[in-house]
Amino acid sequence: MPRRSLTVARRRACALALGALLAAPACTLGAPDGAQISTQGANGAPACVTCHGAKGEGNPSAGFPRLAGLGAKYLTEQLDAMADGGRVSPIMKATAQALDPAQRQAVAAYYASLPAPLDTDKLAATAMGRAAPADTGAWLATRGAWDKNVPACNQCHGPGGIGVGDNFPALAGQSAAYISGQLRAWRQGQRPPGPLGLMPAVATRLTDAEIDAVSAYYAGLPQAAEQLAAQAAAPGAKQ
Ligand code: HEC
Ligand code: HEC
Incomplete structure (x- = not known):
């Protein structure tokens, strides 16, 4: 709500300024509106919601990542990197380039402010269970591969991969x-x-099979967390 009224206020200020024949800079001084960029795009960049979902929830079946609740600094850095080509993304490059740095920052801050659609308590509980060594994905996530200096992913990405602070995305x-x-x-x-x-230190030490296993593990984790919680709540479950 405050976001919307701010936009309205800015538009009114612009209209007034134009009405008084003041120079246009009065209208462009306001910071870019991240929420508006997400739904309308800007400078020819398409609306983000088309791919990343109305609430930044992403579209897993299409491979469009979730943005909601990731760190603002992290998201800004990714947009900058996709714009300058350091992060190769054929699908995002033109979009990231179309936005100026202030717009990238604004839309990143907007997505960072949206709630992550994750049940963090249930996800964290998945990190408490015992992983079987044969379950490569769960093992890497919760135990790592110390024989080759790979710490558990959860150590940086949080229990259940819920993300930690501004640097470690969910x-x-x-x-x-x-x-x-x-x-x-x-x-x-x-x-x-x-x-x-x-x-890069982690990724270069993983085999292809390990990459696929740990990726499948995190993709399925919200569902696995629900199942675990339902089992724990079932009558007869041990306390
Ligand atoms: C046509 C679909 C599409 C649109 C529109 C789109 N994106 Fe993306 N976005 C993607 C895909 C796909 C990726 C994953 C990178 C890849 O596969 O190249 C991505 C990745 C990202 C990432 C990196 C996420 C991460 O976790 O590192 C950010 C940030 C991002 N997009 C922001 C935006 C913003 C902001 C907009 C709107 C201005 C936008 N995207 C519009 C498809 C899209
Ligand atoms: C020592 C800390 C650390 C460990 C351990 C770690 N990560 Fe990361 N991970 C990071 C950081 C930091 C980033 C953000 C990188 C950036 O800003 O470009 C990241 C980002 C990622 C991303 C990108 C997410 C996105 O939205 O694009 C993936 C995927 C990832 N890590 C997977 C893993 C997996 C799988 C493991 C375990 C095998 C793992 N990480 C272990 C620190 C770690």
Whole structure:
């Protein structure tokens, strides 16, 4: 609501300024409106909602990642990287380039402010259970592969992959195709190293089979978390 009334206020201020024949800068001084960019696009960039969903929830079956609740700094850096080509994304490049830096920042802040559609308590509970060593995805996520210096993904991405702060994006519920695509992009130098080069170090140590397993694990985790919670709540479940 406040966001909308701000926009209205800005439009009114612009109308007044124009009415008084003041110079146009009075109308462009206001910060870009991230919510408006998401629904209407800007400078020829298409509306983000078409692919990333009305609430930034993403579209896993199409491989469009969720943006809601990811860190503002993280999202801005990704838009900058996709614009300058450091992060190779044929589908996002022109869109990211069309937005100026202030618009990228505004739309990133908007998506960061939307609630992540994740049940963090239920997801965190999945990290408490025991993973079987044969369950490669769960094992990597919760235990890592210390024989090759790969820490558990959850150590940085939070219990259940719920994301931590501004630097560690959530993984739970992103599609397997998207997650594995990003891990492979780091292996191939098609995505900037990010903070401390942590992810290229992880991704280059994983085998293809491990990448596929851990990606499938996080993609299915919200559903697995629901099942786990339902089992725990079922009559006769041990307390
Ligand atoms: C035509 C579909 C489409 C549209 C429209 C679109 N995106 Fe994307 N976006 C994608 C895809 C697909 C990816 C994943 C990167 C890839 O596969 O190349 C992505 C990735 C991203 C990422 C990186 C997410 C992450 O977790 O690292 C951000 C940020 C982003 N988009 C923001 C936007 C914004 C802001 C807009 C609107 C101005 C927008 N996108 C419009 C399809 C789209
Ligand atoms: C030591 C910390 C650390 C560990 C361990 C770690 N990550 Fe990351 N991960 C990061 C950071 C930092 C980023 C953000 C990179 C950036 O800003 O470009 C990231 C980003 C990602 C992304 C991109 C998400 C998106 O929205 O595009 C994926 C996918 C990912 N990590 C998967 C994994 C997996 C799978 C594992 C375990 C095998 C793992 N990570 C372990 C720190 C870590």
